[in-house]
Amino acid sequence: MFHKSIKILIAASAVAASMVAGTQAFAQSATVKTIQERGTLLCSGHNGSYFGFVEVNDKNEWKGLDIDLCRALTTAVLGDPGKAQIVPLSWAQRFPSLQSGDVDIVIKATGWTMGRDTELGLQFSLPYFFGGTQLMAHGDLGVTDATGLEGGTVCVEAGTTIERIVADYLKTLGVEHTMVSYEKAAELRSAYLANRCDAFAGWGPNLAVLRATEIDNPDAHIILNDQLSSEPIAAAMRQGDEGFVDTVNWMLASLLLAEEHGVTQANVEEMAANPPNPTVARLLGATPGIGERLGLRETWVREMIAATGNFAEIYDRNLGANSPYKLDRGLNNLWSHGGVLYAPILD
Incomplete structure (x- = not known):
């Protein structure tokens, strides 16, 4: 009996030690420590504009949904959205740049795929956007779905999952076609508008943006009925730093929780002073825990919402109303x- 009790005590001690180690792992995230020592967070940009997500305005300032999420994360870690350093990258450069440490994180309309998850040494966050691959064609072709592209030319941006998705889809349908890849989004748009492509393969939201804002006659272009994929978009990080993954996940979760509970950029200080329910009290640091468990300040969510707004505010500002x-x-x-x-x- 005595030996059995000793074994139980040892096992209980091991579990407790494991729990303590887990807590310490949050506080000792190597990536967070590096960011804090450097004083800036290196986040992915784009070598041009990817409208609505990563773009440069007429004042040469970065904007977009992904840029605002980078700034939200920077506020969480460093307390100041202005300490985000945006690094322009092509699609093909984003993963090598992450692996080499040239950026701390990729938040750049990036699809979560098995190949990236298992072969490239990456980890992904909770999905924060869902969008599928579609095709847009010149209306005078009289095409309504992909089967009408037989013998045609499809243009696509190089280094994206869209290339493989379109190739697999058209092969499955038995549609013979020529695929032409372009390194830059601007080159791809120019090629399509100059009629060097019969169809433009892209992410559905971006096709809608293009047709609505950059085409003189939107009615002369049709987004085909085919929905080639429904792709979860997530932030990509290097494997091996679970504490940083947790930080990014709870940054995204906190933006959604703020929206769900009506916490906005305008009322966040009032909500923090007078939380309407226990969840909001925990979210905004009135009840301690949300900072300590991640090795951050208890006020990091409050500061983040004050800087960027909740998820709805970020979405509406960059893509929505x-x-x-x-x-x-x-x-x-x-x-x-x-x-x-x-x-x-x-909890």
């Missing part, structure tokens, strides 16, 4: 509003 693009949220709404976005439980 308050943007030039007026894209409905659709699947990218909260679960409680007919979408698929949700946050884990904040």
Whole structure:
């Protein structure tokens, strides 16, 4: 009996030690420590503009959904969105740049795929956007779906999952075609508008943005009925730093929780002073825990919402009602509003 009790005590001690080690892992995230010592967070940009997500305005300032998420993360880690350093990258450069340490994280309309997850030494966050690959064609072709592209030319941006998705889809349909890849988004758009391509393969939201804002006669172009994929978009990080993955996940979750509970850029200080419920109290640091468990300040969510707004505010500013693009949220709404976005439980 005595030996059995000793074994139980040893096992209990091991579990407790494991729990303590897990807590320490959050506080000792190597990536967070590096960012804090450097004083800047290196985040992916684009070598041009990827409208609505990563773009440069007429004042040469970065903007977009992904840029705002980078700034939200920078506020969480460093307390100041202005300490985000945006590094321009092509699609092909983003993963080598992450692996080499030239950037700390890739938040750049990046699809979560098995190949990237298992072969490139990457880890992914919770999905923060869902969008699928589609095709847009010149209306005078009289094409309504991909089968009408037999013998045609399809243009696509190099280094993206879209190349493989389109090739696999058209091969499955038995549609003979020529695929032409372009390194830069601007070159791809120019090629399509100059009729060097019969169809433009791209992410559905971007095709809608292009047709709405950069084409003189939107009615002369049709987004085909085919939905080639439904792709979860997530932040990419290097494998091996679970504490940083947790930080990024709870940054995204906190933006969604703030939206769900009506915490906005305008009312966050009032909500922090007078939380309407226990979840908001935990979210905004009135009840301690959200900072300590991640090795951050207890006020990091409050500061983040004050800097960037909640997820709805970020979406509307860059893609939705308050943007030039007026894209409905659709699947990218909260679960409680007919979408698929949700946050884990904040206990």
